[in-house]
């Protein structure tokens with residue numbers, strides 16, 4: 255595949271977004287709309303853009319590990335669009351004075367045969383919606399976590415989800431902590 259420049263953002267020691275690099279605007283426009291264009295997000299804390307308590311905790315733990323250990327951490331994650339499965343990787347690297355640089359690389363892209371529309375519900379107290387893992391993209395169905403394609407019984411249907419972290423990805427985080 256074509257090696258695109260990595261999307262990057264830098265955080266200061268207070269987790270405020272101080273710089274953005276790479277094809278950020280085109281990527282953000284395609285995925286999240288104009289509200290996340292670079293000139294609108296610079297200077298704001300990253301936590302304004304992360305939904306889900308478990309997702310925030312996961313990232314906070316990783317940021318803390320990178321800052322304290324001064325070792326980069328690389329984790330795969332998914333950033334799908336309705337038609338595409340995007341396999342991404344984030345690399346979090348420490349800089350001077352508590353700064354962090356977070357690089358997002360696209361590893362590979364697969365086309366879906368049927369689109370899957372995911373709608374995010376911001377009310378985390380609402381339990382009737384399904385949990386979606388912010389990292390592996392799986393959606394909880396009953397006791398199982400599965401690809402949204404599989405969880406989506408009716409093609410073209412929108413799945414309403416809340417951001418979460420599945421047990422596998424939470425276990426993954428404990429391994430990272432133990433490995434440093």
Ligand SMILES: [Zn+2]
Pocket residue numbers: 387388389390391392419420421422423424
């Ligand atoms: Zn997961």
